[in-house]
Amino acid sequence: MRLRALLDTDALGLRLLGGEDELDRTVRGVMTTDLRDPSRYLSGGELVLTGLAWRRDAADSERFVRILVQAGVAALAAGEAELGIVPDDLVLACARHRLPLFAVIEAVSFATITEHVVRQVSGERAGDLAAVVDRHRRMMTAGPAGGGPDVVLDLLGTDLDLRAWVLSPTGRLIAGSKVAGADLPAETGARLAAEHLAAARTGRRGPHRLVLGRTTYSLFPIRSSGRSPQAARDVRETVLSDWLLAVEADAGDWPEERLELLRGVTQLIAVERDRRDAARTVRRRLAQEVVELVQAGAAPAEIAARLRVTAPVLLPGLGAAPHWQVVVARVEWEDLPGEPAAASAEGAGGHRASDIAGGPVAQALLEEILVDPLATGPEPADRIGVAHTGDEAVALVPLPAVSTEHDGSESGILADALLASVRDPLTAGLNDDGRVTLGVSAAVHSAEGLRGALEEARHARRVAAARPGRVCAAGHQELASHVLLLPFVPDDVRRAFTARLLDPLRDYDRRHRAELIPTLAAFLDCDGSWTRCATRLHLHVNTLRYRVGRIEQLTGRDLSRLEDKLDFFLALRMS
16 A cells, blocks of 8 residues: 555544655555664564654654664654654654654554554455455454454454464463364463474474374464564574464465465464563563662662562552562574574574574563463563563562472472473474573562572573573572582583592493492482382392492492592582
């Protein structure tokens, strides 16, 4: 559609502020943003809608308009709700860069404009399914009152007999059809997400097909609205944060009209995703301010004042100040051998892993991981504030109450449980060149304890990073144990130490099948108790004494001495 067609639609309430000579430009899409730099989500030809929240002073207008022009957008439409008017500096900046500028009156919502543009741009793609597409668009762009993605999925079920679900990158259910029999087990969601992430890493164009049992699923990627596959420089920048649409059908047999319909649905659901991200802006900013104060060594009173502002946003209606836990995450990529620049999705140019900004990736991922895996929809993330600094993300997690468990530990987030339901999908998305490591602090009640909690979480993450595996986490409980020290022993020291103590026993076991190594491990695990160890190994005590004697003879050590027991214990742990 042409820009001048927007002015001919009275219901949109648009007023032209500049660019009359450019009204024959073609609009190929629409995007709503208040980001200071939305370039990564732009592919050219969009009508950009903005509420002007990015503007702090007059100088911001020139920078913002320059970014839009460089991205090749068709026009800019600015809402009057934030400032009452469209500021003159924005009008002048658009005039300088020949960018058409519209004013949007307060009475017209951006959703109304989005619905109109999407319908006009995509209305001819669905052929005889145009009526269904129109209903989907009207529902999807009507905002919260329209029911969000659930209504779209219900329409897919009633109009096209398709059962469908919107899933997060870890397989968490965001929305699903409410038709009979449309329940999706959590295990199936995780399998679908893993397949989607693995396929995305190969650069294959969706939809991706997966057969589970006798059921075939087709997986469609859901990207931020207005962003083409080429908008991200590297697929690794978004693969761990994009949603997916899973449809119980084999899309390989579909005509192009139906494929276009489903792609249009993913674009509409992407609007909901963008709304969710916009709602997180305040929580992210508050978390960022707290983390920056803590890292700068600010006075506890200043940090406490900021926490008093943050707590009601994350936990509305809370009477008392909450406890806090800190979770630190890092996403790291490496260049594969022989590939100096990794290829990105669907033909986009790749670049070196070191060029990928790890902080934003870890931020989006941590916001997803910290949602209760049994919760549905995006709302549970409203209680999490995640900042990013450098290549790491830092989450402030408020706890309404902290109780003491039977073993003396405090309740709250546990590192192992945090990754239990997401490890398989994330591993698929990380492929052979990525790692996710997390560290979790103990709960603290005051601003004075927050600095220690941040350092504790960072130490725990370093412990996790020293472990093998693509997805690893460690908690504060492990920082008071020998396991904190073992991962940091240099490899050459580790090999020399274990070889000196254990190689004689391994050699003997190979020659005589004597099982000295398992005997040693069981003896230490039973705290040197002859009776308990003999019972565990189903041996006579005299046989156990003979084996322990042989261990001492081969190694020159005495297992009645604490020092020698400790050396054997560490050698077994490091081997």
